[in-house]
Amino acid sequence: MLLRISILLLYITLASARKVLYGWNIGWMNANPDGRRERPVMAVNGQWPPPIIRATVGDDLLVTVHNNPPNETTSLHFHGLHQEGSNQMDGPPHVVACPVPIGTSYTYRFRVKEAGTFWWHWHSNGQYMDGLRGALVISDPRSPYQDKCDSELVMSLSDWYHDLQAQLAACYLSPDCNPSGAEPVSYSALVNDNSDTSLRVRPGETYFVHVINMAAFAQMYINFEDHNVTIIEVDGVYTQPRTVSSLYVATGRRYGVLLTAKPDPNKNYAIPVAMDVDAFDNVPNYLRPNTTATLMYDTSKPVPREITVPFFDVIDDITLEPWDRQVALQQPKTRIELNLELFPAFGQNRAGFNGVSYLSPLVPTLYTVVSAPIPLLSDTRIYGDYTNAFVIDYGDVVEITIHNTDDGQHPLHIHGHQVQLISRVLGLFNNGLSHAGQTPIRRDTWTLAGQGTTVIRFVADNPGVWHFHCHMEWHLAAGLAITLVEAPKLIQAKQKEIDANMESICQSQGIVTTGNAAGNAKDWLNLVGQRSNP
Incomplete structure (x- = not known):
């Protein structure tokens, strides 16, 4: 039975691994984080902002979710964790599982194998825009920077909308309501889901600051007044140290930085955060694109006002180098070319890759893999015409070129992997760079520039069905996603059956768990009846 308390966090030491448990009731409450308008938000155990998940590498993490809202199914994704051996727990509905319906509980359980700065969010119906999101911090006793910091701080950056996602998405996708196809723009920028956040620091101490962009649409600049920070981690990858004055954080991306407090401060300092409004099709008059947090040394001294930053001197993240100096992967065996496009389809404003706008299959793709005849596992036809599926063989070096x-x-995000950023043409900083013969940085979320091309590589060493999509929520809603089916024979060999609790959840909603994308388990190449409309 789910314990109805603010957070259930238990540590039980066993021979195999420590178990970290959370029990969450999801429901609606009202909040007004920007001080401009109260609106409904999706909360955890009656608390908003929701809690931070904390664990240590090697822990078994269990998050039991009871879905209470009267009108929403849900699904939980742990952004940046690879779910090695636990593909079913990755979250995206109709990709690896079924959504959790109203009045139902489900426990996500898996071994934590990555360390650093991550976040959790709901992967159903854009619910993280309505408040279901939070930081996920994984400690690492073996970190190369373990002895460099005294404590940790968390900074989430987000854009805040005054209307519910469902209403905004309906208008965004409708050519009648939105003939220009422009994305909805939020009202305010927030830090830690607030407009007046303070980070308490003590003179002379060094802090590991976890910076996470949880926005639905806005990319963010951040600066620390009269302080530099040293980048030591991006997206869960330790880096060679790089000292900077500012950061540019795209949606879904994370930075881990070291900040050393002044030994003898004479005031509190501003942390200005600004949306990249140049990336918007339009800048409405109601928008407050900037907010200011406080680096708080002394609560008896004044809180700094908003300051002017003449120029955010940000670095190009493709020039960062991983701590382990892993060399660029060579001789890719699987090559995939993707053309990212926005276009009309299904009577809507849509988006997609190679002319295909993603639609969910009737059978979750992972369940098609588990139930399909072995000779057909590598035949992309069984996964449907609209899932944009690509089959990858185990152990291959995979190269994906995105135009x-x-x-x-x-901002593109891949589930299940960190990828090497091999090269970029017409990048964010208007230059062409290639790291094909060097030690490229690895990320799970990277920026594809307007009219630009990026090449990524990774090793197909994590069997599973993995989503690959734009992390601007509006574009995901419009179908800007593909499906990577990685080592399907190994998936089927290792996963003999679907999680029993999830099986019953699927059945309760009439979702079929065997067959091709159309639910046909007799004629696997017959896709009559597949979903062909949003």
């Missing part, structure tokens, strides 16, 4: 036909930039 952007759109003028706007796109």
Whole structure:
């Protein structure tokens, strides 16, 4: 039975691993984080902002979710964790599982194998825009920077909308309501889901600051007044140290930085945060694109006002180097070419890759893999015409080249992997760079520049069905996603059956768990009846 308390966090030491448990009731409450308008938000155990998940590498993490809202199914994703051996727990509904319906509980359980700065969010119906999101911090006793910091701080950056996601998405996708196809713009920028956040620091101490962009649309600049920070981690990858004055954080991306407090401060300092409004099609008059947090040394001294930053001197993240100096992968065996496009389809404003706008299959793709005849596992036809599936063989070096036909930039996110950023043409900083013969940085979320091309590589060493999509929520809603089916024979060999609790959840909603994308388990190449409309 789910314990109805603010947070259930228990540590039980066993021979195999420590178990870290959370029990969450999801429901609606009202909040007004920008001080401009109260609106409904999706809360955890009656608390908003929701809690931070904390664990240590090697822990078994269990998050039991009871879905209470009267009108929403849900699904939980742990952004940046690879779910090695636990693909079913990755979260995206109709990709690896079924959504959790109203009045139902489900426990996400897996071994934590990555360390650093991550976040959790709901992967159903854009619910993280309505408040279901939070930081996920994984400690690492073996970190190369373990002895460099005294404590930790968390900074989430987000854009805040005054209307519910469902209403905004309906208008965004409708050519009648939105003939220009422009994305909805939020009202305010927030830090830690607030407009007056303070980070308490003590003179002379060094802090590991976890910076996370949880926005639905806005990319963010951040500066620390009269302080430099040293980048030591991006997206869960330790880096060679790089000292900077500012950061540019795209949606879904994270930085871990070291900040050393002044030994003898004479005031509190501003932390200005600004949306990249140049990335918007329009800048409405109601928008407050900037907010200011406080680096708080002394609560008896004044809180700094908003300051002017003439120029955010940000670095190009492709020039960062991983701590382990892993060399660029060579001789890719699987090559995938993707053209990112925005176009009309299904009577809507849509987006997609290679002319295909993603639609969910009737059978979650992972369940098609588990139930399909072995000779057909590598035949992409069984996964449907609209899932944009690509089959990858185990152990292959995979190279994906993404061409952007759109003028706007796109933060792309891959589940299940960190990828090497091999090269970029017409990048965010208007230069062409190649790290094909060097030690490229690895990320799970990277920026594809407007009219630009980026090449990534990774090793297919994590069997599973993995989502690959734009992390601007509006573009995901419009279908800007593909499906990577990695080592399907190994998936089927290792996963003999679907999680029993999830099986019953699927059945309760009439979702079929065997067959091709159309639910046909007799004629696997017959896709009559597949979903062909949003």
